[in-house]
Amino acid sequence: MSRIQNNIRQLRATKPMTQSELADLIGVTRQTVAAIESDKYSPSLEVAFLIAHVFDVHLEEVFQFTPPRAKRNRLSERMKKTI
């Protein structure tokens, strides 16, 4: 499973909108929307922004990213050194 998670399914339910309809709007295949929804594929920034635009919400409301603990620790150490 990807560490990038999303609420696309919930957002689609509020519209309501099918996977195919969303796919047509953002210019990808239905299978890609299904793969993104099930966290099996992380979309490009462009597609991510388009999805957020379709639901008229901010990007962070659609996608959430939790870096692995080891990566987070490394990043914190590097930041301490550089800043």
Added chain:
Amino acid sequence: MLDNFDMKEFISDLTHQEKLLYGELGGVLLAVLVFFIFGLHSLAHSGRIVGWFWLSWLIAWQIPFWHFMVLHFYSGGGRIDERDRHIAQRGSQFAHVILSAGSLLFVIIYGLGWLKGIGSAVAYVGALWLLGRTGRVVRQLELHRTQDGFLGDYLKQRAKSRQEGRLD
């Protein structure tokens, strides 16, 4: 309205790209079949593989295949998106690994003098090319259905459950 709101867990039908890949796989398997049947036949009867025959067979097989691919692509039969391109790249990387390993093996067995004549060398290159192509197509089809391939997903899942067990 819920009937219209599809909740398909994952890919239930084939994408345009997958249909092309299955077509390509069928063609590759046909070529492999002919390659080995005639290869073994000539090996059994003349004791050597006639490489030029295989090379011409592979080239001849390519012409209708590419014709089909180009026609299908330009007929607007379906959409090819960023995920398809990403999967195609990963498939090509896999094929490069096969071709690199095969080339290294070729150099070794050629150096050892195991390849008798240009015919055998051409047959080897042809077989390697088919293997690389089959590997690419199979890998791409696998990636269309999984995140990191069946083995990759299994290992990831195992590592994740191990980590969760350690945290508990």
